[in-house]
Amino acid sequence: MNASTVYDCSIITLPKNHQINGNLTAVSNGVEVPFDVKRIYYLYDIPGGISRGGHGHKDLQQLIIALSGSFDLIVDDGNVKRTFHLSRPNIGVYLPAGLWRELNNFSSGSICFVLASTEYDESDYFRNYDNYLEWKSLK
Secondary structure (H helix, E strand, C coil): CCCCCHHHCEEEECCCEEECCEEECCCCECCCECCCCCEEEEEECCCCCCCEEEEEECCCCEEEEEEECCEEEEEECCCCEEEEEECCCCEEEEECCCCEEEEECCCCCCEEEEEECCCCCHHHEECCHHHHHHHHCCC
């Protein structure tokens, strides 16, 4: 999977069921989400000026959504960086495995919601950018 590039990321528009009393968005494995979800987590109460992420994954795929507020997702394949500004709860960015990512520019009250393809596994992480670049060069 280390052959993934930032151009393999895609914006996914999730269905919005608009009703007079509010909107509802539902997602299903293999339908709106291009993988089977094994883990869900979310980031919130992030102090101003703080960045999150700053790591890569060998095998993990993710769908990242701004449930509330906004933030920037910076995706890096070792050659090219691509920035996505997320600010709508029915728009997500699909990240295939093999990419480095950072999250920053969080607005007040933002919630970053992540659907992940695997359970947490520390051995899947790259925490050091130089190690990530070395792994990418082995493709």
